[in-house]
Amino acid sequence: GQNIDQPTEMTATEGAIVQINCTYQTSGFNGLFWYQQHAGEAPTFLSYNVLDGLEEKGRFSSFLSRSKGYSYLLLKELQMKDSASYLCAVRLPRVGANNLFFGTGTRLTVIP
Amino acid sequence: DTGVSQDPRHKITKRGQNVTFRCDPISEHNRLYWYRQTLGQGPEFLTYFQNEAQLEKSRLLSDRFSAERPKGSFSTLEIQRTEQGDSAMYLCASSPRRSMGQPGANVLTFGAGSRLTVL
Numbered sequence: 001g002q003n004i005d006q007p008t009e010m011t012a013t014e015g016a017i018v019q020i021n022c023t024y025q026t027s028g029f030n031g032l033f034w035y036q037q038h039a040g041e042a043p044t045f046l047s048y049n050v051l052d053g054l055e056e057k058g059r060f061s062s063f064l065s066r067s068k069g070y071s072y073l074l075l076k077e078l079q080m081k082d083s084a085s086y087l088c089a090v091r092l093p094r095v096g097a098n099n100l101f102f103g104t105g106t107r108l109t110v111i112p
Numbered sequence: 113d114t115g116v117s118q119d120p121r122h123k124i125t126k127r128g129q130n131v132t133f134r135c136d137p138i139s140e141h142n143r144l145y146w147y148r149q150t151l152g153q154g155p156e157f158l159t160y161f162q163n164e165a166q167l168e169k170s171r172l173l174s175d176r177f178s179a180e181r182p183k184g185s186f187s188t189l190e191i192q193r194t195e196q197g198d199s200a201m202y203l204c205a206s207s208p209r210r211s212m213g214q215p216g217a218n219v220l221t222f223g224a225g226s227r228l229t230v231l
Binding site: 004008033035040041043044045048089094099100101102103104105 | 116145152153154155156157160168203219220221222223224225
């Protein structure tokens with residue numbers, strides 16, 4: 001079976017830094033994605049890691065350790081608009097397919 | 113291109129009725145996916161099309177569910193004899209055949225979803 005663990009909820013202060021962790025146990029691995037989802041809206045792509053290490057994209061960074069089955073999303077200089085759910089997803093190896101296995105998401109609340 | 117469009121955005125129906133959702137993917141994307149998302153959960157994969165061919169179906173897709181993509185463009189997801197447990201957000205996503213942007217990423221672009229409430 002497949003399993004992804006993320007904290008259910010987190011709260012952080014505007015301007016601060018927050019790290020959202022994700023651990024996965026899957027039958028195969030072909031990349032890890034982070035998506036942001038505001039309430040009632042579509043998930044939107046944030047980052048992609050397939051090799052170990054840190055990928056930085058503006059205020060957002062994502063880290064992957066394949067040997068540990070572990071990733072984190074780092075959000076810097078938090079803004080109120082960053083209040084959303086953050087979904088960790090693993091792309092499972094499939095011939096010709098690209099379907100993602102998602103975690104339950106971490107709901108982040110940014111407070112003033 | 114305005115992204116992935118889904119219609120209707122909201123549907124309330126009585127148990128036992130049939131419902132159909134439509135998805136219009138990004139025009140240059142040949143891959144299309146349906147996911148289901150319930151409150152507080154992440155999206156769950158339902159089915160996948162490459163052009164008009166349905167190549168993969170999840171065990172979640174019972175025989176009451178059918179999806180089509182007749183001309184390899186828009187897709188429909190029909191649920192027959194709806195049950196209260198079918199209440200969820202039905203998300204459509206599309207991706208290009210080849211990677212765009214970051215090599216190997218082959219990012220899925222999601223629509224805003226169709227929310228189904230079965231009374």
